[in-house]
Amino acid sequence: MRFICPFAAGGPTDVAARLVADGMTNALPQRVIVENRTGSGVVVGTEAVAKSARDGYTVLYSTVAHAVLRPLFANLNFNPVSDFQPVALVGTIPMLLMVNNDVPAKDLQQLVAMFRSKPGQYNYGSSGAGGAVHLATELFLKQAGDLKVNHIPYRGSAPAIPDLLNGNLTMFLNVASDGITSVQRGTTRALAVSSAQRLPQLPDVPTFAEAGLPGYEAYTWHMLFVPAGTPDAIVTQLNQAVNKAMRQPGVTQRFTDMSIQPNAESTPASAAAWLKAEMEKWEPLVRASGITAQ
Template identity: 80%
Template sequence: MRLICPFAAGGPTDVAARLVADGLTNVLPQRVLVENRTGSGVVVGTETVAKAPRDGYTILYSTIAHAVLRPLFSSLSFDPVADFRPVALVGTVPMLLMVNKDVPARNLQELIALFRDKPGRYDYGSSGAGGAVHLATELFLRQAGDLKVNHIPYRGSAPAMPDLLNGNLTMFLNVASDGIASVQSGATRALAVSSAQRLPQLPDVPTFAEAGLPGYEAYTWHMLFAPAGTPEEVVNALNQAVNKVVRMPNVQQRFTELSVQPRSDSTPASAAAWLRSEMAKWEPLVRESGITAN
């Protein structure tokens, strides 16, 4: 069985995909191999699965990127909804709003006031235009009062962190796993976490709601998809296998290290509902903000 990951090898999504693939190899009769198919964002890898046989032997491991394909790309050879069958929501990944330690704001409301008082003076980094970090930050700026902060896209999260650490970048709303260590060491300051609950690793960092921005939540997430038309019994068997893997203690422990909040009770129907809700949330933001894929 091929598990197509449309992200580069060694990145956080690839690490999680390989963890799930190893678990599935122990649960299913087949060996599951991760195949990284990158290009045009996630388009190349996603297209591979859209055009694969409907037998359950080629599946997709993707993220929030799947939910914004339609507004980001004017021409696709596949339909992100009609050509796929969600199998299981594997987990959600919260984000951590960090500022460099020289920023005078000590909490979220002070940061909002700083941005409001000096529009266009400050900047924020992202892991790339149209990615989860970019979307989550734009949603924050919009909900906080259409704040004007300059966007600096990087090629991934790793190149942005040094600029945050050395003070060349004001703010970085990054996936939590990439920022926890710098916050714990005091190299950066965390003002809020984007999940509904606080992170166990950073119990003193409030949620956005607790910090004064109720209604704000943002995640990237991990989901398995099969090509549309895959037999129902195959989809259900894959779903049960994935849930079994997510409940494994070693997987739970590794997910905690990656700041992935596991979902071990997902069904194909609930995964499809999650995807619809995420598309309804993010597609209008992409269109109205004029975000394009670089």
């Protein structure tokens, strides 16, 4: 069985995919291997799964990027909804609103006031145009009052951190798995976390709701898909194997260590409902903001 991961080898999504694949190998008769197939964002790998056999042997391991394919790419050769059957939502990853240590704002409300006082005078970074970090930041700026802050995209999170440290960036709403270490070391400050609950690793960092922006939540997430038309019995078998893998202590602990909130109770129906809600949340934002894939 192949997991097609449309992200680069060695990155956080790839690492998580390999953990799940190893866990499923212990729950299935087949060995599960991960194949990284990148290109045009996640399009190349996703299309490969859409056009694969409906036999359960080719599985897509993707993220929130799947939820914004339609508005980002005008000429897809597949439909992100009708060509896929969600199998399971395996985990969610909240984000940390991080600022440079020299930023005078000590909490979220002070940061919002600072941005409002000087529109267009500050910068924020993202791990790429149209990615989860970019979308989450635009949602924050919109919900906080259509704040005007300049976007600087990077090729991943790692290159953005030095510019946050040296002050070229004022703010970086980074995925928690990438941002926790710098906050714990004190090289950056976190003003809020985008999940409904605080992170156990950073118990003093409030949620956005606690910090004064109720209703704001944003995650990247990991989900397994098979091509639409895969027999229900196979989908059920895969779902059970995924949930069994996610209950293995080693997998659960590694996910938690990576700040991924593991989910061992997903069903194909609940995964499909999650995807639908995420598309309804992010697609209008992408279109309204004029975000394009790069």
